[in-house]
Amino acid sequence: TEEAKAKNILLPMALNDNKAGMEGLNRDKINKIIMESSKGSRFYENELKKEQQVNQRIERMMLQKAHITEQQLSKAQAQVEKMTSDLERGRDLSRVIVHVDMDAFYAAVETRDCPDLMDKPMAVGSMSMLSTSNYHARKFGVRAAMPGFIAKKLCPNLVIVPTNFDKYRAVSAEVREVFADYDPHFLPMSLDEAYLDISDHLEQRRGWPEALRTHRLHTNNTGTARVEDHGGLQETVEVEGLSPVLFENSPSSSPCLQDAAGGEVEVFGTCAEEAVREMRFRIEQKTSLTASAGIAPNMMLAKVCSDKNKPNGQYRLPSNRQAVIDFIQDLPVRKISGIGKVTEKMLGALGITSCSHLGQEMALLALLFSETSWHHFLHISMGLGSTHIERDGERKSMSTERTFGEMGALEEQFSLCKELCQDLAQDLQKEALKGKTVTLKLKNVNFEVKTRAWTLPCAVATTEELFAVAKDLLKTEIDNVSPQPLRLRLMGVRVSSFASADDKKPLQKSIVGFLHKKQTDSRTQTHTPKNTNTSAETDISMSALTASDKMTHEPSAHASTSSYCSTEPESGTDSLTCPVCFREVNTTELTVFNRHIDQCLSGVTMGQNNHTDTELEREITGGKREEGPKEKGSKLLSRANTLKVSSQSDPHVRVCLLSPGGPRPMTTPKPESRDHRGPALTCPVCQETQDTNDLTLFNRHVDLCLNQEVLHELGGLASVDRTTHTAPPAAHKGPCFRYVLFTE
DNA sequence: GGGGGAAGGACCA
DNA sequence: TTCCTGGTCCTTCCCCC
Numbered sequence: 001t002e003e004a005k006a007k008n009i010l011l012p013m014a015l016n017d018n019k020a021g022m023e024g025l026n027r028d029k030i031n032k033i034i035m036e037s038s039k040g041s042r043f044y045e046n047e048l049k050k051e052q053q054v055n056q057r058i059e060r061m062m063l064q065k066a067h068i069t070e071q072q073l074s075k076a077q078a079q080v081e082k083m084t085s086d087l088e089r090g091r092d093l094s095r096v097i098v099h100v101d102m103d104a105f106y107a108a109v110e111t112r113d114c115p116d117l118m119d120k121p122m123a124v125g126s127m128s129m130l131s132t133s134n135y136h137a138r139k140f141g142v143r144a145a146m147p148g149f150i151a152k153k154l155c156p157n158l159v160i161v162p163t164n165f166d167k168y169r170a171v172s173a174e175v176r177e178v179f180a181d182y183d184p185h186f187l188p189m190s191l192d193e194a195y196l197d198i199s200d201h202l203e204q205r206r207g208w209p210e211a212l213r214t215h216r217l218h219t220n221n222t223g224t225a226r227v228e229d230h231g232g233l234q235e236t237v238e239v240e241g242l243s244p245v246l247f248e249n250s251p252s253s254s255p256c257l258q259d260a261a262g263g264e265v266e267v268f269g270t271c272a273e274e275a276v277r278e279m280r281f282r283i284e285q286k287t288s289l290t291a292s293a294g295i296a297p298n299m300m301l302a303k304v305c306s307d308k309n310k311p312n313g314q315y316r317l318p319s320n321r322q323a324v325i326d327f328i329q330d331l332p333v334r335k336i337s338g339i340g341k342v343t344e345k346m347l348g349a350l351g352i353t354s355c356s357h358l359g360q361e362m363a364l365l366a367l368l369f370s371e372t373s374w375h376h377f378l379h380i381s382m383g384l385g386s387t388h389i390e391r392d393g394e395r396k397s398m399s400t401e402r403t404f405g406e407m408g409a410l411e412e413q414f415s416l417c418k419e420l421c422q423d424l425a426q427d428l429q430k431e432a433l434k435g436k437t438v439t440l441k442l443k444n445v446n447f448e449v450k451t452r453a454w455t456l457p458c459a460v461a462t463t464e465e466l467f468a469v470a471k472d473l474l475k476t477e478i479d480n481v482s483p484q485p486l487r488l489r490l491m492g493v494r495v496s497s498f499a500s501a502d503d504k505k506p507l508q509k510s511i512v513g514f515l516h517k518k519q520t521d522s523r524t525q526t527h528t529p530k531n532t533n534t535s536a537e538t539d540i541s542m543s544a545l546t547a548s549d550k551m552t553h554e555p556s557a558h559a560s561t562s563s564y565c566s567t568e569p570e571s572g573t574d575s576l577t578c579p580v581c582f583r584e585v586n587t588t589e590l591t592v593f594n595r596h597i598d599q600c601l602s603g604v605t606m607g608q609n610n611h612t613d614t615e616l617e618r619e620i621t622g623g624k625r626e627e628g629p630k631e632k633g634s635k636l637l638s639r640a641n642t643l644k645v646s647s648q649s650d651p652h653v654r655v656c657l658l659s660p661g662g663p664r665p666m667t668t669p670k671p672e673s674r675d676h677r678g679p680a681l682t683c684p685v686c687q688e689t690q691d692t693n694d695l696t697l698f699n700r701h702v703d704l705c706l707n708q709e710v711l712h713e714l715g716g717l718a719s720v721d722r723t724t725h726t727a728p729p730a731a732h733k734g735p736c737f738r739y740v741l742f743t744e
Numbered sequence: 745g746g747g748g749g750a751a752g753g754a755c756c757a
Numbered sequence: 758t759t760c761c762t763g764g765t766c767c768t769t770c771c772c773c774c
Contacts, residue, residue, distance in 0.1 A: 043760050050753090105757095128759045131757090144757085147760040190757045338766095340755045372767070399763060437749080447760085453750055492762090497749095747774085754767080 012047040013038045016145075016341070018334055020310035021104075021138040030141035030154060037150045046447035054342055058349045061368055065350070068367055077363040083378060084362075092297070092387045093319040096272050098182075098196040099294045099302035100279070102175065103311035105192035107134040108289045109171050110161045122159040123151055128403075131163055135311065168192075171287055178282050182275065187389045195299055197389050198275060205270050213274075215281060217264040273316050280314065297324065300385025303337050324383035328355045336380050355381050394498070398433065399441075400424045401492025406445050408485035410478065417474050420493040421466035428495060434459030435495035438466055440473040443490035451494075452477060459499035466493060 015030050017023070038044040102108065106124040111117045111134060121137035123130045127148040137143075140155035148160050172191040179186045183196035205213075268278035276293045283291050290312035294305025297319045308315035317327050332354055334344045347353070350368075352361055359381035366374045379385065400423045407413060417440075428434065438460070439453040452473040460466060470493050478486050 038760085041760080047760095053753095125761085126759080129761045131761085145761085149759050193757070338755070342754060370768070396765065397763090401762065403761060405759095439750090449752080451751060455749065490761090494763090745774105748772090750769100750771085752768085752770105754765100756764085756766105757762100 012051040013044060015141050016143070017141075020307055021135045025139065025141055027141075033153050034141075034150060037153050042446050054345060058346055061346065062349065064368060065364070068364070072367060073363055076366045080362045080366055080378065083375075084382065087378065087382060087384060091321065091382075091384065093321065093324075094199070095197055095297060095387045096199045096202055096319070097296055097299050097302045097387065097389070098198050098272075098276055098279075099296075099299065099306040100179065100194050100196065100276075101292050101306045101310070102192035102283075103290045103292055104132050104134050105289070106132045106163060106168055107137075107161075109168055110164075112288045113167075114161075117159060117161070120159050121155050121157060122161060123148070124161050124163055126160065126162060127152075130160070133158075171289065174287050175283055175289075175291070178279060178286060181282075182279055183389075185389060185391055187391065195302065195389050198272065202270070202272055202275060205275060208270065210267055213268045213270070213278065215266055215268070215278065215285070217266055218285060273314070276314055276316075280312075298383075298385030298387045299389070300336065300380065301327070301383060302385075304331065304335050307335070328381065328383040331355045333358060333380070338376065339380075355383075395431070395433070396498070397435070397494055397496035398424065398427055398431070399439075399492055399494030400427065401441055401490060403443075403490045405489070407488045410485070413474065413478070413486065413488065413491070414471060416491055417470050417493070418463070418467050420491060421470055422463045424493050424495060425461060425463040425466055428461045433495070434461040434499045436460070436497040436499070437495065438469040438473070439494040439496065440470050440477075441490070441492035441494065442474075442477060442486065442488055445487045445489050447489070449490075450477070455497065459497075461495075466495065 013031075013034050015025075015027060015034060017025060017027065038047075107122060110124055111122065117134075119136065121134065121140060121142065123133035123137050123142055125131045125148055130142070130144060130146050130148055130151055132144050133142045133146075133151070137151070137155060137158055140151075140158070142151040142155050142158060148158075151158050151160070168191050172188075175192075176186070176188065176194070179188075179194055179196055182198050182201045186194050186196040188194045266281065268274045268281070272295050276295055280291050280293060283289065292306050292310040292312060293314040294302040294308065295314065295316040296302040296305050297317070301317055301324065305315040305317050317323060333339050333347055333352065336355070339347075347358070350361060350364065352358055358365070358377055362374065362378055362381065365377050369377070400420050402416070402420065404416075407416070436457070436459050437453055437455045439451050442450045442452075444450075454469050454473055456469065460469075474491075
């Protein structure tokens with residue numbers, strides 16, 4: 001029906017009332033306001049597009065479902081049953097896992113420090129994005145991850161307080177001190193959330209005298225109070241003389257007793273619930289903030305439980321199988337951490353909304369989803385989850401990104417890129433990390449996100465190293481849409497594949513190392529002849545320097561040249577080995593060396609030379625793209641002739657030794673980008689005139705030709721190249737060649 | 745088939 | 758006028774053993 005259709009269209013922006021404190025709202029009214037504020041925006045259009053993609057995914061899934069036979073289903077059923085009984089045998093109910101979650105954390109901190117906010121709807125964040133809202137605001141439909149300007153429409157009196165992370169970090173540290181008393185190995189998930197395994201604590205606690213379970217309630221208004229720690233230590237806590245109770249509906253605490261000194265005191269029991277109640281009590285005494293908690297036999301269940309009596313409440317799921325099964329039955333799948341909007345919708349299309357449905361349809365799910373996915377579903381449907389808390393594993397990546405108003409100017413884009421690299425380099429330094437993969441993330445004004453990655457032969461960390469890669473990735477993307485500018489709203493840089501993760505890997509050889517004579521003792525550390533910091537014009541560099549450098553007026557080449565592999569070279573001899581003829585050239589003068597290689601190379605490319613183990617690189621540039629190329633020496637021209645490149649637009653073909661291949665455009669450039677570059681080009685390898693004068697396309701063609709032609713000649717050694725070479729970009733399969741200029 | 749890189753996404757706080 | 762940031766893991770596609 002029309003209505004159903006409309007509803008489907010409206011869905012992407014609809015209020016997500018999955019969060020606590022959002023029950024019984026006037027959803028229709030709220031959704032209407034959200035719609036009115038979003039409709040027609042680029043953001044909304046992109047959401048619609050994404051929604052369409054999900055719908056298509058569902059359609060494909062339903063089609064697949066229609067083709068499932070009875071036989072397949074019963075086979076899957078058998079598999080599921082086998083797996084189920086295996087899992088059942090391994091069910092571990094022995095641990096007591098707690099998930100603690102501070103209530104509306106950022107908002108609560110701000111309210112604590114500014115009591116005027118107490119009974120006002122407020123949120124923490126900015127006009128463009130909110131991090132949290134308090135429970136007053138939630139009544140209006142204002143929630144985390146909602147832009148402030150929309151929240152303001154839902155609730156005109158909303159007070160928006162800017163975030164103050166340093167403050168939250170400080171409070172979080174206090175809270176964590178309490179956590180540590182119950183589980184020194186607790187697992188923080190964020191500033192306001194953590195998992196604890198209190199099994200050991202409970203074991204000890206059973207033998208504790210009452211004194212250790214007695215905690216004083218401070219009720220004074222003087223500004224500080226003494227709180228007795230269960231270890232008998234005294235700690236001084238700042239209190240601001242305000243009611244610690246931020247939520248009116250706080251469940252009342254157990255009756256307070258008077259201690260000898262007349263102060264109010266509370267005694268906690270020895271069971272899990274009492275221990276957790278005590279922990280929450282202590283958090284509140286210490287910070288004036290409330291927390292909610294869930295107690296269950298595993299992490300997955302504990303997480304669901306902590307939400308059950310939010311705010312300022314707790315819920316325990318007993319450690320017996322039946323209780324777990326009962327608990328899971330009617331639980332909506334969306335409540336499980338890891339099942340988000342999309343998965344919920346996919347499952348919904350199959351009629352699955354609760355965890356019991358999930359169990360009933362497992363055979364079907366096993367056929368429609370990947371193994372990892374349906375295993376995950378099976379665990380959920382059985383109420384299984386992690387029973388031991390993994391202490392934080394090694395970090396996998398580090399990134400930094402920034403959103404800004406539309407940016408189209410190249411200078412700005414490159415300088416922002418550099419800034420991001422600087423920030424990231426700083427962060428990397430703090431943790432002494434180096435990574436091999438650098439990823440550039442771009443989001444255009446239409447909210448379309450792109451990531452472009454490049455993996456180097458060795459780990460990098462400095463600004464220059466990062467920027468050398470990021471800038472090339474960026475340039476490639478810019479070239480891709482040129483002559484239009486990239487209209488960006490976000491840029492980010494990420495580093496991954498950290499060296500520490502797989503230190504064991506043998507050192508990979510880069511070209512610079514390769515150039516040097518084989519070492520008998522690779523530890524001898526004399527430095528390489530200047531080739532790590534000379535300019536691109538005179539050196540074996542990553543590539544002739546890109547337009548980006550010229551645009552940003554960067555002193556050319558410093559970065560690309562030296563930083564590609566900062567740890568190399570590791571040799572120290574006075575001669576260099578020619579990668580073409582393998583003869584030692586008795587010089588460290590690159591000019592001399594280059595000349596030698598030039599001669600060798602002309603032979604190879606002409607097919608007169610059966611040299612092996614050569615990594616060639618190629619770069620073909622049109623004179624128009626790079627302004628005032630200085631590389632028009634006679635030598636170059638003669639090489640161009642040698643290679644039989646013909647183009648009236650006078651492209652230069654430059655041949656030299658490889659360096660790690662630079663990135664290439666991933667997407668086919670728009671056809672219209674052809675016409676402003678001059679006439680068609682002839683491939684120097686296959687000699688055929690290409691129906692393009694787009695250098696990107698042409699370049700790709702030549703790459704392919706070279707793969708076939710040259711590699712063929714080079715024979716088996718091509719494989720050596722591949723393994724020691726950085727991986728080529730996805731669109732360009734096969735070894736990545738690049739011509740780099742050699743001049744004197 | 746499996747491993748690994750690249751690109752894109754889902755999901756989380 | 759304004760729809761974040763920083764992380765992990767998964768999936769899909771591809772290439773290369």
